[in-house]
Amino acid sequence: MSSQDPDPEPPALRPQTLVLTLFGEYVLGRSVCVYSGSLVDAASRVDVAEHAARSTLTRMVNRGLLRRRRSGRRMYFGLTERSERILLDGRRRALETGAVNHDWDGTWTLLAFSLPDAWQRQRRDLRSQLVWAGFGPLQGGLWIAPGGPDVAPIVAGLGLDAHVRVFRAHADQLTDVAQIIRDAYDVDGMARQYDDFLARWERVAGPVPSPDPFAAKLRLVADWLQLVRRDPHLPFQHLPEDWPALHAQKVFTHLDDALRRPAAEIAERVLDMIADD
The missing domain is CATH 3.30.70.240 (Alpha-Beta Plaits)
Structure with a gap:
């Protein structure tokens, strides 16, 4: 895929998932709130229509994932304790724990x-x-x-x-751990999910692998988080030799690094923030 091709479109990324990913990337840890209009503009870059974006923000407030803050005639949105916990867990799984468990102690x-x-x-x-x-x-x-x-x-x-x-x-030495894992988990289904991720993202190339790095970054991170959050982090030594999570993680890390700076530059222009006093 050239840098001018459309971004990969992961399936079933709900507006709430994309909005929460946006807050995780550009709000978490900064003590700021974001103007609703700029959130709508940002959501449009990932093909979320205005009415869908506004209704998503309302639902997220009702679910305790966002809170409103009025400043003058403008409405801003900030994170709640609940959403911060969710986003910190996602950051840990995506960047620290990862998709491959090399450290299992038995x-x-x-x-x-x-x-x-x-x-x-x-x-x-x-x-x-x-x-x-x-x-x-x-x-x-x-x-x-x-x-x-x-x-x-x-x-x-x-x-x-x-x-x-x-x-x-x-497990006792008579126990086949690999078989236990296959009995308790859908190993083949998990492998297909990583293969699907690679099919969407491995083709991406170029120094800036997207005509819109901001949109690509949101889709990439949201797609990856959905995947690693479903992954039970099974011991690598008892998984099939060609387990695709290892390669998928390398692809994610490479693209996340490549997109970080250009996406942040766009976010700085697009997102209107105020200090969360």
Whole structure:
């Protein structure tokens, strides 16, 4: 792909995902708020229509992800404690933890739960949060995750302390760890997601790999974060030899570095900010 070709278009990037990515890239850690009109203009660069951008900002306020601040006749938006936690977690996964787990010490976290049949909502919420935390269902109500993720906030937040048991363990030498991973996780599906990422982004070339570095940076980071947040960070030595996450991470890092400066220059012009006093 030449530097004049259109940006890759990752599928299913919702306006909220792109707006939150924008705040993570250009607002997080700066104690500033952004003028609504400039947010609408910025969103238009990633093909989010004005009405969709404005309704997205309203929904994000209602969900506790953004807060409003009026200055004169203008409305500005800033981060909340909740959105800062989400964005810091995303930054950690994208830039620090990464997509490849080379440092696994052999420890597994085992979580067993037993809920009354009528507790369908609680069961669904628990499963959803366990997946987010890197767990996979091994059998029945037994879930596993590599390493030692802290599940206390999940269990306490759902009020399920009396129904959940958590253990740390190592697999016996008779256990086929690679097979355990395949039983608990959709390894082939994860590999396809990384392959899809590479198909979208590996072709990008040139010193500035986009006619609009700002739009490309938002799409790239949002696409990558969706991917690594779904990745349970499985031990690399027990994954297929051609595991595509390693190459995908190199592609992301290269493009993120190449886009950072030109995208920041555009952001400085496009985003109208005030100090968050």
